[in-house]
Amino acid sequence: MRPTTISSLLMPKQKSQTFTRIRAEVIRLVSLIPVGKFTTYGSIAIHMNVVPRHVATVISRLTEEESATLPWHRVVSTNARISQNMPIEIASVQQARLQVEGLSIDAKGYIKNADDHFHVVGVRREIRWTDAD
């Protein structure tokens, strides 16, 4: 997108208002996940009324500062599994950090005793855990 208006020249980093809002909210929610807990993309998405992809997009495009300060590693895929479509080195970091925080993860990337560590983002919890255990 090229800056062609006065406002875009004044605020070159401003994207669409919608996505900016989504992004800020995702970051806020992630920052609220306590040590030793985790939540899922879908959980955050449901709470915010957006599609999971957008949550993933935000988290995958954090700035260096944000990824350094934000507990992004506490966000995993459905059924408490570490995302498989992620560069292995990043997934390794994520798994290591979670283990440091006291979580057990099996060989397939599933967090053990997920219910004991699941952080409910908001009031709505419409995730299917039926086959989780």
Next chain:
DNA sequence: AGGGAGGCGCTTC
């Protein structure tokens, strides 16, 4: 188990 589609929003053509 593996692949396709989907609500949306971004980017590029």
Next chain:
DNA sequence: GGAAGCGCCTCCC
């Protein structure tokens, strides 16, 4: 302006 492709996902077949 608008179409097509893409996405640390998820659901459904």
